[in-house]
Every structure is written in C-alpha cells, then in structure tokens.
Amino acid sequence: MDVISVTLADRYPEIFHLVCDNLGFVDLINLSMTCMNLFGLVDAREIMDKRGCLKEAMREIDRQEHPDNKLACYTCTRMLPKSSFSYGQCRDKFASRKGRRQTDNMTRICVHCAIETKFYQHLEPVRFRGEQHFLCHECGFFERGLERCRKMFVPEGDSGRFEVEVTVCYDDLPDPCESLSPLEALPRMPIQNIVWYLDYKEGLNLSMVSKWMYHVVKPAEFVPIHERYLFTNKVFLNRDPAPWRPHVNYDFPSRRKLPCFVCFRVRDKKHFSRRQIIMAHNDMDGYWRMRCNSCLYKLYIERDAKLLTRYYMYQKCETCLCLKIKGKSCICCAEWIFTGMLDDPSKPGPRPWEDFHVGSYDPWRGKSFLTDANWPLK
Structure with missing residues (x-):
C-alpha cells in the first residue's frame, strides 16, 4: 500500500490532488490514516481550510453522536473531551439549548484556545473541572484561585482622590532550597509532623506565614x-x-x-x-x-x-x-x-x-x- 500511494502521488500528482479535492472531510481523514506516507502528504484541515468550509465540516462531525462524548473546538478545529472545556462550554449538545446553539453558531472554544486568545475576562472566575480559575491578561497565567495575580486600586495624582485599577503579578513559588527560612527548608514530612501537634488555629497561622508554607501546610488534612x-x-x-x-x-x-x-x-x-x-x-x-x-x-x-x-x-x-x-x-x-x-x-x-x-x-x-x-x- 505504501508503494502504491507513493507512486500515485509522485507520478500522477494532478490525479492525486483531483481525488483529494473531491473527497469530504471524513474521507480525507480516513485517507491520511491509511499509511504513514499518506499521513504526511494529506492534510485534511489544510485542504478544507483552502475550500473555506473547515468549520462547517467540523460542525457536521460535531452534530453526530460520538461514543466517547467528545466536543468540537471551532478555534483549533479539533474534537476534544469534555475535560478540555470550561463549564459554560461543555454543555450537552443534544439535551441543552445552549449546547445546541454553540454547535449551530460554531462558537465553542476549548480552554487552551481561550487562554491564547484571551477569551475570558481579566481575573474573572471561570469554572473549570469543578474549581474556580482566573485568567490574567497581563502575564497570561491561568491559575486556580487568586494567589499569583491580584487586582489593586492605587491612588492617582497628588491629591489621591481618584483610584486606578492595576494588576500585580507575583512570582512563582520559590525553590525549596533557595532563600527560605530553616523551617521552610525542611522536607514536607517533618513539617506535617510539626503541624500534627498544633491546634487548628495555629495550623492556619503557620500556613499564612509565606507563600511556600501556604502550599505545603494543609491544616484541613494534617491537624x-x-x-x-x-x-x-x-x-x-x-x-x-x-x-x-x-x-x-x-x-x-x-x-x-x-x-x-x-x-x-x-x-x-x-x-x-x-x-x-x-x-x-x-x-x-x-x-x-x-x-x-x-x-x-x-x-x-x-x-x-x-x-x-x-x-x-x-x-x-x-x-x-x-x-x-x-x-x-x-x-x-x-x-x-x-x-x-x-x-x-x-x-x-x-x-x-x-x-x-x-x-x-x-x-x-x-x-x-x-x-x-x-x-x-x-
């Protein structure tokens, strides 16, 4: 099969491209998955994009019922599982009115594309995998909880009567072996043993000492x-x-x-x-x-x-x-x-x-x- 496909593509490229131009999106994908040579020669997305009907072809595939219940992202034009979408973008495309409207209007977008295009509002809560996440437009960081990036109001001018909203982005967690106190430099197991002998309020106070201790000390588990x-x-x-x-x-x-x-x-x-x-x-x-x-x-x-x-x-x-x-x-x-x-x-x-x-x-x-x-x- 590899020899036949290479011979058809090399000796008769016009016939090969003519065959590809008359195939649909699903047939092009099946043709590219026939062998390794055709997988490198046939790009189904590029061919459908030149025709100007790539999103329409994705919509037809998205309207079908899949056994693994995947959804289509119309920005990167891929079929992805529900875990790749936020709560508002992973509605049921058959039972939900909003899900059907996203399929008909081709507006569904995955989290990865939403971060790249800044689809979400700046530091506004987005429910993703059961937890609140926030997207920062300044540094492009998509985090769980407002721990790294925060909004602050700074007075403007000498009078200070007007306040301007600014975004402060903190650095990532420091390395455990650099610029830490002797208590923070300890391994996690001794720190857990120390927290075991504290009451709950003292454990909370210890977790608020620094950002490193906040991620290491879990009072709801260790106390x-x-x-x-x-x-x-x-x-x-x-x-x-x-x-x-x-x-x-x-x-x-x-x-x-x-x-x-x-x-x-x-x-x-x-x-x-x-x-x-x-x-x-x-x-x-x-x-x-x-x-x-x-x-x-x-x-x-x-x-x-x-x-x-x-x-x-x-x-x-x-x-x-x-x-x-x-x-x-x-x-x-x-x-x-x-x-x-x-x-x-x-x-x-x-x-x-x-x-x-x-x-x-x-x-x-x-x-x-x-x-x-x-x-x-x-």
Whole structure:
C-alpha cells in the first residue's frame, strides 16, 4: 500500500490532488490514516481550510453522536473531551439549548484556545473541572484561585482622590532550597509532623506565614480531627438567627458565617444549600455532617476518592462528643485522660440521639444509594 500511494502521488500528482479535492472531510481523514506516507502528504484541515468550509465540516462531525462524548473546538478545529472545556462550554449538545446553539453558531472554544486568545475576562472566575480559575491578561497565567495575580486600586495624582485599577503579578513559588527560612527548608514530612501537634488555629497561622508554607501546610488534612472539629463547631454553636424571622430556623442574614465539616472552613451562607442548613438545625446530633456546595460537588459529582474516604472515616465519639477516625481511639479522650480531666474512661458517656430512616435514604445528600438503613452511616 505504501508503494502504491507513493507512486500515485509522485507520478500522477494532478490525479492525486483531483481525488483529494473531491473527497469530504471524513474521507480525507480516513485517507491520511491509511499509511504513514499518506499521513504526511494529506492534510485534511489544510485542504478544507483552502475550500473555506473547515468549520462547517467540523460542525457536521460535531452534530453526530460520538461514543466517547467528545466536543468540537471551532478555534483549533479539533474534537476534544469534555475535560478540555470550561463549564459554560461543555454543555450537552443534544439535551441543552445552549449546547445546541454553540454547535449551530460554531462558537465553542476549548480552554487552551481561550487562554491564547484571551477569551475570558481579566481575573474573572471561570469554572473549570469543578474549581474556580482566573485568567490574567497581563502575564497570561491561568491559575486556580487568586494567589499569583491580584487586582489593586492605587491612588492617582497628588491629591489621591481618584483610584486606578492595576494588576500585580507575583512570582512563582520559590525553590525549596533557595532563600527560605530553616523551617521552610525542611522536607514536607517533618513539617506535617510539626503541624500534627498544633491546634487548628495555629495550623492556619503557620500556613499564612509565606507563600511556600501556604502550599505545603494543609491544616484541613494534617491537624488532628478533633482540633478541626472543635474550631469549626464553635461557629455553629454561636450562630444567631435572623432578628426579623426568629421562628424560621434556617433564615440567616446573607453574610452569616457557617462551618463546613469536610474542608473545615467557615464560609458565608451563600455557599450552603437550604437542605444542609435545615438538616443541621433539625438534627442537633448530626449537624457535623454539614457540607458546603463545593465539597458536595467534589464528593458526589467528581467522586474524589481521597476526600470520600476521609469523610466516611469520621465518627462521633460517644464519650467526648468529638469527631474521631473509625476503628481508632479518640485523641481528645486520650488528652483528657493524660490531663486528668477524665477519671473513668471505661464509663460510657451519654449516647447521642440517633434517628432511623426507612430504606437507604440519606437526607443530607438528598438521594438514595445502597447503604445500611440506620443513620448515621456506619
């Protein structure tokens, strides 16, 4: 086949180009994939671009149903998986109206092309792979979170009455062996061991010392579970209802802070669904299952295995009512025994109130799944 294709292209180039001019986009791709020689001779995109119908040919391919559910980028004219597009550009092209409109108008663009053409607004949030990303037009950096590039307002003129918006781009993380303090120069494992003996607030303060420590120290993972729980539990116990509607247990001011017991962050009310707030108030023993919308997305949409395993290992201690790891002794009770605050560790404390639901229904998630009928989950 290689000899025939080379002979046809070398001896009869006019016939070869005439054959290529009468083939469609899919046939040209199949012809180029026949052998290595034709793969270098036949450029399907270049031929269709000379005809002026490359995007129309991509649209016809995009309208077909693919087994791997790929989408077409009409800037680089490639079929890419959904993970290469932002949330607004990866809508279902058959069930979603916006997805069909993107296919008909040939406006879908992948993240790589959007960064090169500055398709996204300057430092505006873009949802990509379940997280907020920001594109900086100054340095062209596409990052997760506003850590490298930030907007600042600088006074203009001598009077300082007018402010001008400027963008400040910080350098990348320094090398671990250059210009770091002795504590920052340590390997990550000793730093994790140091954080293990700190409480949650001290771990947060240590992570805010420098940019390097912010990426190395993870208080939500390294600090003991009971310290994380006690820190976020204070916020929930000290909550206040809305003064204008005190009888509604989920009605809070919009800027009221609520805790998430998965990422152990204190966030605004807008980051929590109404179901989570209502269940936390109705079930005073299981409010430690309260989760923000971001953690719910990671747990049940992205199926983050590490986060799911860590979440299902949590269990309420019956003695001190703190969180502990299933199958392990409670660290908080061990500290009480060491300080003498707990005289009889074998004597069980008050058993927390339990609620049993029919079937395998988890009201915190709002969907049915195959688990035991009792709740909390064991």
